[in-house]
Amino acid sequence: MVAHLLSLKWRLLVNGFKRSTWQLVGTIIGGLYALFWVVMLGIGSFYLAEQPLDLRGSVGVLVTSVVLLGWALIPVFLTGVDLTLDPARFNTFVLTRRDLSVGLLLSGFIGIPATLTLLVFLSQTLMWRPNLAAMAAAIISAILAALMSQVLSRLVSTAALSITANRRFRDIAAVLLFIPLMLLGPAISSLADSFDRALEWIPTVAQVLSWTPLGIFAAIPWDVAQSNMLLAALRMLISVIYLAVFAWIWSFMLMRSIENPSVAKASRKVDGLGIFSRVPATPWGAVTARALIYWLKDPRYAGSLVVVPLMLVIAWFMYNQSGSPLMVLWAGPVVFALMGFGISADVSYDSTAFSLHALSGMKGADDRWGRAIACALVALPLFMILSIGVPLILGDSTLIPALVGMNACALLASIGISSIASARYTYAVPLPGESPFKSHPGSGVRMAVTQMGIMLAMTILSAPAIGLLIAYSVTNNSMWAWVLLLVGLVLGAIYLLVGVRVGGKWLESRWPELMQATVRNR
Template sequence: MVAHILKLKLLLLANGFKRSVGQLIGVIIGAVYALGMIVMLTIAAWFMASETAIDAELSIIVGSLVVLGWAVIPPLLTGVDLTLEPSRFVHFGIPQKVLGPALVLSGFISVPAILSIIGLIGGSLIWRHEPLAMPVAVLAAIATAVMAVLVCQYLTIMATALRAKRRFRELTFAVLFLLLICLGPIISSIASAANSLLDLIGPISNVLAYTPLGAAAALPGALAYGNYLQFSICLVLTVVYLGGLYWLVTRATAQATVTPPPEQRAAKQSGLGFFKYAPATPAGAVGARALTYWFKDPRYAIGVLMVPVLPLIFWFTGSQSGNYTMMYLLGPMIGILLGFSISADISYDNTAFALHVLTGVSGRADRAGRAMACFALSIIPVLAAAILPGAIAGQAWRIPGDLGFSLAALLIALGVASVASARYTYAVPLPGDNPMKTPPGNGLRVAATQLATIGVMALLLLPVMIPYLMGWFQESRGLGFLTLGIGLALGIGLLIGGIALGGKWYEKRAPELMQAVMLNK
């Protein structure tokens, strides 16, 4: 039975590459990139091999980061391999003593696991000058990879019930997305404090050496430098940690097959919500529904989360260089970002789009309602981002120009997105899925569509950008008011035109749109 389950996992892994040519190309490119990184790290480990204590500390830090990455990223984002999740075997009656070890072993049959093992073994070449430590380093690398996969499997099983709760998914997505966005400033801060951090590597590695994160990685260093007491302690801890994790995983697997996690429940709504305040018109109903999505669907969270993140990133960048010019572009960037968000509105609707088609909502009402919802949510952040930088800097002359450019960016983005979402759909994360999940096989199409949409927005902004830049360089309030006038006129005109054109395309393509979103393509 164990061999049968492992064969099933290999078959699923092989079939995953046959879904589409686009997905296969993407996997090949990703694998080549990952292998290239592993080769570079292996070469770096080869040339970094020396007889200094920093080798031992680096081995512990790298091994700990690998285990920590496996412990945090897959359980919170996507899980291990949900095709062989323990709860899927509830109805098969497989003995727990067989199923547990089989699923543990199947966890190592995956591209990330294989790449992790290869990368860690390549990193063990840092001990190539130590005849005794080198074989221990290879075994320690394998043990570290096993530790990482076991930790990931256990935490994934434990987090399955929590992932069924919408608030938990939204919170973890928000935290990880903010960390991802702020990764650049964090790395920059670490690099600027490198001298002081080098002094911390030793104490940190000494602590990690006795934890599940770095116990195995500490073995070659302890042996190479004759610290046999530490070697013995870390060896015992490694065996205990691996044995304990294996027992926890098999136990959790057995429990999951007996008591599968509860099914996800739809969110409850009390009262009319936004429908209470929206106009009693088709466009008002569509706008109220869209606003409900903005506040309750985590897939819309990317655009919303970027509103507070962008000022922090621009301020940090300015504090490093002493030039805060980018702060004056916050308004246009937030306007384009939020306006662009509705370009995938119909795709996000999924099966709910049938409600629009079956009730006969006109194209203009649908386009206007969605644009109205986004505008109501975006106008205050855009106004604040356009007014506050100039006011804080004491440059009141630039406020009219910033305001005109920002409002034009928002209105034009809404107009273009109203057309694009009626003409093009693409696969998106399904309702309830991880918002960062990328549906397979359509990466190139999504990138091309989004790039073309943003390019059209930028092109239509040129008539506003020219007087704006002239006013910026000449510090002219008059050119700023000219930018404001042109921006409002052009933005309102293109928004109305986008709603009209998008409405015509919507009515012409409603059956095709409904078929596309039902199939999520």
């Protein structure tokens, strides 16, 4: 039965590639990219073999611990466990607990993430090449660590099933978890200044982790290399116990979740029309209200609202590092270009709900205006802060006209371009209810090409305003600031009007194709 489950997983994987050429191409490119870093890690491990023994052991324990911790946390908050073989689908079959658990656990390796994880662990064996016994122990430890990665991922996900069944929890957790990832660059830059001090406590941390389920596997070859066979045997025994106990707990919780599945709570009842009562009773007003609900409640939009302000933190950090205010001045246009770019996937985010627009006889311009106005209303508070608040904080009010013009041009140009792009190009995005950071297999290439084209068009259209901002930054002549204010507002208004008009016409001529695309992208 275990072999049958593995065969079923393989056939599902292959059929998925046959169904979509983009999925196959994207998977190949992503796999090759990840394999490149695995090879680089292997090369690093090869040369690390010439370093002192304690350094090799500490690095191995820390890397393994980070990888296992990632497998435990990331699926819960971001992607979720691969449910190609959803356990709930087997509750009507006569399967023993052992067969189902082992089959699901091993099926995880029929896929790129788990396979690459195994290769990462195996690549670390090269650091022990001067000692064949340590290298042999490292190979065994790598296989056990790879098994532990799958067990931890499924154990934590199953344990959190009752909590993560709540969509609100998944939405908030996914967005909040992305915050430290965005700030990882500044954090690493700050830690680089204290690298020498970090080297002092790394061995201590590694020694502690070497007795935990995260780092004990990598510590076994470390002990063998030190000729401490008794300690290595003890760690091997404890690591096997860890693996067996965690696997048993997961198997037990898995059967419980199948027998007593979690039921999502009903949505909270809303009295009245809500935000629809606050907009004009027109087609574009209805679209505006619907788009505002997306921006305020849909995590796929909320993720953008969290990520965009974080760029200000990064810009402020770079300002403190360099002492130049230019990074803060350029942060505003980048932020608003990204906010306007957010609606370029509006049709894709609508999914099958897009049929409401196509079948209601709505004009294309009303659809475009509703989405554009909603985006502008959401961006308005941030626009006031960055265009007026930032100059006042820096103590230079002469920056206000320059920033108002530049930010307005960036925002309106990006909305105009996005209004055209979303009426012509769609791509696979996270479906309603999925993690806002989930990426569908095969969508990466098409999404990247589309997004690069949109961003390039935004840059070209904003070139006059960018040139004026550069002139003001170089000469510090207030005349350029007032010229930029006029040019930015006029160009932004033109780009918005043209974008809505052209996008509306394209939309009216492509209702059927876009409806078909939203279904195909699911």
